[in-house]
Amino acid sequence: MGSILPLRKQRADEEPEKVGGLFGIPSWMFGSHPHMVNRDDPEVLRYVCQVCGLVEPKEMMNGWLRVACACERALRDAEKWGPIGRPDVDVVRASLTYTWLGASVEDGLERKSFADFSPAYQPKAYQIAREYATKLIEARKYNEQYSRNMLLIGPVGLGKTHLAAAVLNELRAHAIPCLYATAEGLFEKFYAADFERKDEIIEQASTTPLFVLDELSQLYVKVETDGAYQKLKLFRIIDNRYKRHLPTIITTNELKNLDQPTLDRLDERCDLVQMNGKSYRRVLAEQHKGE
Numbered sequence: 001m002g003s004i005l006p007l008r009k010q011r012a013d014e015e016p017e018k019v020g021g022l023f024g025i026p027s028w029m030f031g032s033h034p035h036m037v038n039r040d041d042p043e044v045l046r047y048v049c050q051v052c053g054l055v056e057p058k059e060m061m062n063g064w065l066r067v068a069c070a071c072e073r074a075l076r077d078a079e080k081w082g083p084i085g086r087p088d089v090d091v092v093r094a095s096l097t098y099t100w101l102g103a104s105v106e107d108g109l110e111r112k113s114f115a116d117f118s119p120a121y122q123p124k125a126y127q128i129a130r131e132y133a134t135k136l137i138e139a140r141k142y143n144e145q146y147s148r149n150m151l152l153i154g155p156v157g158l159g160k161t162h163l164a165a166a167v168l169n170e171l172r173a174h175a176i177p178c179l180y181a182t183a184e185g186l187f188e189k190f191y192a193a194d195f196e197r198k199d200e201i202i203e204q205a206s207t208t209p210l211f212v213l214d215e216l217s218q219l220y221v222k223v224e225t226d227g228a229y230q231k232l233k234l235f236r237i238i239d240n241r242y243k244r245h246l247p248t249i250i251t252t253n254e255l256k257n258l259d260q261p262t263l264d265r266l267d268e269r270c271d272l273v274q275m276n277g278k279s280y281r282r283v284l285a286e287q288h289k290g291e
Contacts, residue, residue: 024061035145035245039063044243047207048200050096050177075175097172098180100204101189109180112165122159125152125273129163132271133170136210136247140176147245149266153252154275157282160251164212167249171210178210183219183257187230202233206240209247216252227257235262242268 029037038044038057045057045066052069068076098105114133119126132150139146150167152160164180171178190201205211213234221227234257241248242265255263 025063025065030063033143033145036066037063041243046203047244048203050100050179050204050208054203097168097178100179101181101185101201103185103189107161109161109165110169112162113169114163114166117159117162117166122163122275122277125159125163125275128271128273129167132249133167136167136171137174137176140174140209145245147247147269149247149270150249150273151252151266151270152249152273152275153254155253155279157279158275158277160275161214164214164249164251168210168212176209178212179205179208180212180214181205182214183216186213187219187233190233202236202240205237207244207246210249211237211241211246212249212251214251216250216257217254219257221257230257231259231262235259238262238265242266 025037030039036045037060039062042057042059042064045064046055047066048054049069049071051071055067055069057064058067098109114126114130117126129150129152132148135148136146138144152164154160168178168180186201186205190198193201219227219230221230238248239262247269248266250258250266258266
């Protein structure tokens, strides 16, 4: 989903002309709100709300305009008139962050936060992840688009998943919908889905304001095909998000399951976070033993 805040008011000299029942989009929006309007391609403005389903853009005289779904309108009204009705929408959205694929939430991901991650252990990664969450929230607040990706790379046990979940949970606290999936879990559901559900999974992963793909290196691929099928589907998701200027977080031990075109789209707007050191889980276990 996109912004829940109103656009700035249009100046009198920007009043669009109505032609054939269609209004024109003010020219300033094409430069400042690429996630809200498009001159030629309605596809980049189409999205799947986790509650309302597929939401189509509206055709205007000189392009296409993104349409707010019922959830967004409810949240906008709640911000303007008060919290009546807002908790129900927030609860639904937040609960779908980790369970949209029908899987149970493992490792207490919904409770992970920056407060229970030791900054001294991975100071650079901690700082980058925290600033990343702040910038996403601030951009949302001012109806702007923060489109940078974050790639957390390093051996197992360093806290990559914890930091990714902490970003998600910061956004959830600000009523910003997002989705999480392990790469293995995403494809398990994808393999088992019928054609319509496959498209729905791709569309949801492609349009959520933030998508976290965890443990990419754990995805099983056939040696003889080098994961051609999985790489194609991952490219489709990342390419869709790239065109929509939507941010993605990926955690992995290595980049073997991403092909070059996918990496190119990630790299153009990417914070690369290389994590090294002693296993974070081992550090926590040793701390608990000393208590």
